[in-house]
Amino acid sequence: MTDALIQPQDIPYLPRGVWLADDKVRGLRVLQAPERAMQLDQIGDAILSELDGNRSMGQICADLAARYNAPVEQIAGDVRDFLTGLVARRMVFLRDPS
Template sequence: MTPLCVPYLPRGVRLANDRVRGLRVLLGPERVLILDQIGNAVLSRVDGAQSVRAISEDLAQTFSAPRNEIETDVLAYLGDLAKKRLLETRDG
């Protein structure tokens, strides 16, 4: 995965609200990943149109943080989700 890749949720994976626990979750085939505030902030920006770099820039502006640091963390987080087959990317 590179900063120019465009991440998207594959078929069968979606963000949802767990009403019982009052949490945001990522639902996949036979999987539930409970999202913390950071995971929710990143995944709420994954729309299949924005690159990792654009997502990182938006997060950097929102949280007043250096884009390079944010981008490193976003790449690692999304890369981990891709390994678990909860996220896919295409070249941007």
């Protein structure tokens, strides 16, 4: 599913062995996986903090748009672009609710 666009009904989640962590030494948030880590900016942290494995991409984007008072279409594009890269790196998985 890495070549397909993430659909609004897809449920993004962090797979087993991938987690968000605080790097207390550097004062950063990081996405960690076995033998790799990715430093997050505030936007990446905000997006990944929403992944609970229950809510769909559409619900997450609507919640972020409301929180940041931004157009849902803009938020959805940014979230989709960010997560597509992580899906390709196998740091985020997608589940179809059906």
